[in-house]
Amino acid sequence: xxxxxxxxxxxxxxxxxxxxxxxxxxxxLPEKVYIYTTNHLGAxxxxxxxxxxxxxxxxxxxxxxxxxxxxxHSTITGEVIEIVKMTNAATGTRNDVVVIxxxxxxxWDLIPEHGDYTKKSPEEIVNIVKEAGIVGLGGAMFPSxxxxxxxxxxxxxxxxxxxxxxxxxxxxxxxxMIEKSSEIVKGIKIIMHATxxxxxxxxxxxxxxxxxxxxxxxxxxxxxxxxxxxxxxxxGAEKQLIYAITKxxxxxxxxxxxxxxxxxxxxTTYAIYEAVEHGKxxxxxxxxxxxxxxxxxxxxxxxIGTKVKDLLDHVGLVEEEKIDRILYGGPMMGIPLPDIExxxxxxNNALTVLTKDIVPKKESFPCIRCSKCVxxxxxxLMPYLLKLQVEKREYDKAMxxxxxxxxxxxxxxxxxxAGIELVKTFKTGKKxxxxxxxxxxx
Amino acid sequence: xxxxxAAAPHLRTxxxxxxxxxxxxxxxxxxxxxxxxxxGFRAVWIMLYTMILAEGMEIFIMKVLRxxxxxxxxxxxxxxxxxxxxNLSLAVNWWQIFIGVLVAIGLGKHVYGGLGKNIFNPALVGxxxxxxxxxxxxxxxxxxxxxxYDTITTATPLAILKEHGVEALYNNPDYAINLKSxxxxxxxxxxxxxxxxxxxxxxxxxxxxxxxxxxxxxxxISTVFVISGIFYMIDPSKYAxxxxxxxxxxxxxxxxxxxxxxxxxxxxxxxHIIFGVGLGFITMIIxxxxxxxxxxxxxxxxxxxxxxxxxxxxxxxxxGTVRGGKK
Numbered sequence: 182x183x184x185x186x187x188x189x190x191x192x193x194x195x196x197x198x199x200x201x202x203x204x205x206x207x208x209x210l211p212e213k214v215y216i217y218t219t220n221h222l223g224a225x226x227x228x229x230x231x232x233x234x235x236x237x238x239x240x241x242x243x244x245x246x247x248x249x250x251x252x253x254h255s256t257i258t259g260e261v262i263e264i265v266k267m268t269n270a271a272t273g274t275r276n277d278v279v280v281i282x283x284x285x286x287x288x289w290d291l292i293p294e295h296g297d298y299t300k301k302s303p304e305e306i307v308n309i310v311k312e313a314g315i316v317g318l319g320g321a322m323f324p325s326x327x328x329x330x331x332x333x334x335x336x337x338x339x340x341x342x343x344x345x346x347x348x349x350x351x352x353x354x355x356x357x358m359i360e361k362s363s364e365i366v367k368g369i370k371i372i373m374h375a376t377x378x379x380x381x382x383x384x385x386x387x388x389x390x391x392x393x394x395x396x397x398x399x400x401x402x403x404x405x406x407x408x409x410x411x412x413x414x415x416x417g418a419e420k421q422l423i424y425a426i427t428k429x430x431x432x433x434x435x436x437x438x439x440x441x442x443x444x445x446x447x448x449t450t451y452a453i454y455e456a457v458e459h460g461k462x463x464x465x466x467x468x469x470x471x472x473x474x475x476x477x478x479x480x481x482x483x484x485i486g487t488k489v490k491d492l493l494d495h496v497g498l499v500e501e502e503k504i505d506r507i508l509y510g511g512p513m514m515g516i517p518l519p520d521i522e523x524x525x526x527x528x529n530n531a532l533t534v535l536t537k538d539i540v541p542k543k544e545s546f547p548c549i550r551c552s553k554c555v556x557x558x559x560x561x562l563m564p565y566l567l568k569l570q571v572e573k574r575e576y577d578k579a580m581x582x583x584x585x586x587x588x589x590x591x592x593x594x595x596x597x598x599a600g601i602e603l604v605k606t607f608k609t610g611k612k613x614x615x616x617x618x619x620x621x622x623x
Numbered sequence: 624x625x626x627x628x629a630a631a632p633h634l635r636t637x638x639x640x641x642x643x644x645x646x647x648x649x650x651x652x653x654x655x656x657x658x659x660x661x662x663g664f665r666a667v668w669i670m671l672y673t674m675i676l677a678e679g680m681e682i683f684i685m686k687v688l689r690x691x692x693x694x695x696x697x698x699x700x701x702x703x704x705x706x707x708x709x710n711l712s713l714a715v716n717w718w719q720i721f722i723g724v725l726v727a728i729g730l731g732k733h734v735y736g737g738l739g740k741n742i743f744n745p746a747l748v749g750x751x752x753x754x755x756x757x758x759x760x761x762x763x764x765x766x767x768x769x770x771x772y773d774t775i776t777t778a779t780p781l782a783i784l785k786e787h788g789v790e791a792l793y794n795n796p797d798y799a800i801n802l803k804s805x806x807x808x809x810x811x812x813x814x815x816x817x818x819x820x821x822x823x824x825x826x827x828x829x830x831x832x833x834x835x836x837x838x839x840x841x842x843x844i845s846t847v848f849v850i851s852g853i854f855y856m857i858d859p860s861k862y863a864x865x866x867x868x869x870x871x872x873x874x875x876x877x878x879x880x881x882x883x884x885x886x887x888x889x890x891x892x893x894x895h896i897i898f899g900v901g902l903g904f905i906t907m908i909i910x911x912x913x914x915x916x917x918x919x920x921x922x923x924x925x926x927x928x929x930x931x932x933x934x935x936x937x938x939x940x941x942x943g944t945v946r947g948g949k950k
């Protein structure tokens with residue numbers, strides 16, 4: 182059978198072998214955690230604790246502030262020692278961070294309304310998800326309760342579970358499916374119940390046969406189907422995933438719901454299960470600590486807000502002079518860390534430590550119009566033409582050429598034999614174009 | 624710990640412009656060998672001389688005239704040089720070649736801003752300049768395996784066709800013209816254009832290495848096949864067969880290696896098809912009705928000039944939109 186996929190894309194070295202057979206381990210509790218008020222897309226949470234205050238694991242320390250925002254919780258039991266300002270590498274903004282010192286073992290502050298989902302109304306479930314502060318754990322960190330509240334007049338037909346995990350190196354979703362398959366299926370059923378969706382698909386790349394097998398067993402008898410996808414980057418990009426499975430194109434500038442689809446990541450689904458069934462707010466999640474610069478790569482459950490340095494201490498790093506960069510996430514879209522002392526946030530599904538021999542020495546050439554960027558763009562843009570427009574600051578023209586449609590997957594930059602920074606230009610171009618547009622409206 | 628901060632993606636393809644150019648040079652090795660076999664030492668000398676001259680001139684222009692101290696050769700000039708040599712007659716001499724290379728690298732490439740900026744295929748700019756400047760040397764042909772130059776000359780298959788018609792074509796006393804000789808390359812012609820099979824082997828190498836815009840040669844050759852086929856069906860006694868047209872002259876070299884020059888061809892598959900069909904039409908118009916026996920060089924230069932327009936016209940439909948607007 183031909184594997185489902187989309188047009189374009191690239192095939193970077195997978196590097197999954199570093200961690201894919203390592204069982205998920207629960208890491209010991211950290212001594213200190215740093216909880217960003219921007220642990221999600223949207224407005225920063227409003228802090229509701231003060232320095233000196235004792236907090237339990239799962240206790241709410243910040244409240245969602247606005248429609249697109251999310252609660253934040255203490256991820257250990259201890260004492261709030263200070264509130265500081267730190268830059269969040271994921272959102273690029275400087276926000277308050279609640280620093281909590283651990284005083285002992287976990288004392289849980291669970292969500293009281295949890296329990297059997299079948300006895301709950303959709304509104305009640307959405308409310309638990311909201312209380313639990315769950316956001317998209319694939320990396321986008323979009324508040325899940327907003328996604329689960331289907332607006333009036335729209336209808337979600339399909340639920341798609343994004344289990345493609347197309348980023349090289351990262352293996353946590355793969356391990357979650359192998360080790361927690363029945364919990365994930367229960368999570369899917371909770372989302373279906375809350376959104377009224379009758380049919381769910383789980384999209385998994387073909388390079389995860391064990392996960393495919395386990396999930397197939399777990400879904401038998403349920404209206405949930407496993408869809409095996411071709412191993413290709415960016416197979417897990419939302420629009421490409423939806424296209425591969427339903428053959429529907431999310432309209433330019435639109436949302437998956439415009440084609441009747443909602444998409445949740447594997448880890449998000451698991452978090453929803455944990456919140457609804459066990460009342461656990463989002464305080465921990467799975468992560469892959471990997472890369473050639475890590476001595477013992479593996480998959481772990483860790484407390485959100487743990488410092489990167491503390492996490493990496495558990496796996497060990499190779500000699501300092503060999504390390505080139507450390508990334509939040511994988512090598513294709515990952516954000517390089519300026520400093521190892523930074524905390525983690527909800528969207529961290531991996532820390533990838535790349536060594537100097539892996540990161541290519543860049544040699545720049547002029548564009549020779551080889552058209553590789555056009556071939557690989559999953560959105561059918563003409564990256565080389567678009568770059569010219571952005572560089573000329575012709576933002577109107579650039580938008581006509583689809584600047585805002587760029588999903589920033591980086592396939593163009595990956596494939597460019599001239600080493601041209603295409604996607605970087607588009608990212609900054611989008612920011613500027615958005616700012617200019619905002620000003621025009623005012 | 625000192626950490627590097629750089630833009631994603633943090634992995635990059637191992638390919639670079641230099642490795643692409645090297646692959647093109649590798650793909651031209653079979654043609655190089657066949658030319659050496661058919662035309663002898665003089666062909667080898669011209670090919671090496673042109674290639675080294677082109678690369679040297681590029682280094683001089685970059686380092687001295689454009690003051691790019693860190694310039695490292697990317698072999699694009701070698702490709703230009705070798706392709707120019709393959710488009711030359713054996714009768715040209717060293718200073719004629721020097722002028723041709725100067726025009727190709729200087730006027731064809733660097734006046735536009737160097738690699739990637741030129742509109743026209745630089746090798747063809749050089750070749751056409753030489754054709755106009757040195758018409759006799761550029762259209763003097765020698766028989767295959769006839770290694771005593773400057774004495775007896777002959778005509779290319781296409782020239783025989785233009786001058787004497789189909790009858791004369793297959794009854795040529797100087798050497799055999801049949802599909803087999805055209806395919807292998809034992810006919811007179813430009814140094815590197817004669818052997819279809821050698822060029823095809825190189826092309827297959829580039830296809831395997833994913834280094835070539837394959838739709839350009841496919842549509843170009845198909846268009847030539849269809850147009851010559853129509854005329855052949857109308858009057859086979861007057862017009863040559865489509866296979867003859869495909870295998871003779873510079874069509875194979877032009878379609879496989881000159882029209883597919885990345886810098887001077889369109890960027891999308893739709894663009895490649897438009898480009899290839901246009902090339903086929905212009906080539907056949909020149910061959911059938913024009914004053915020159917051969918039209919490959921001119922058709923490529925004409926279509927090169929249309930590339931910016933084709934690129935804008937042949938934009939792919941952006942994902943999630945309908946053609947001509949948002950969904």
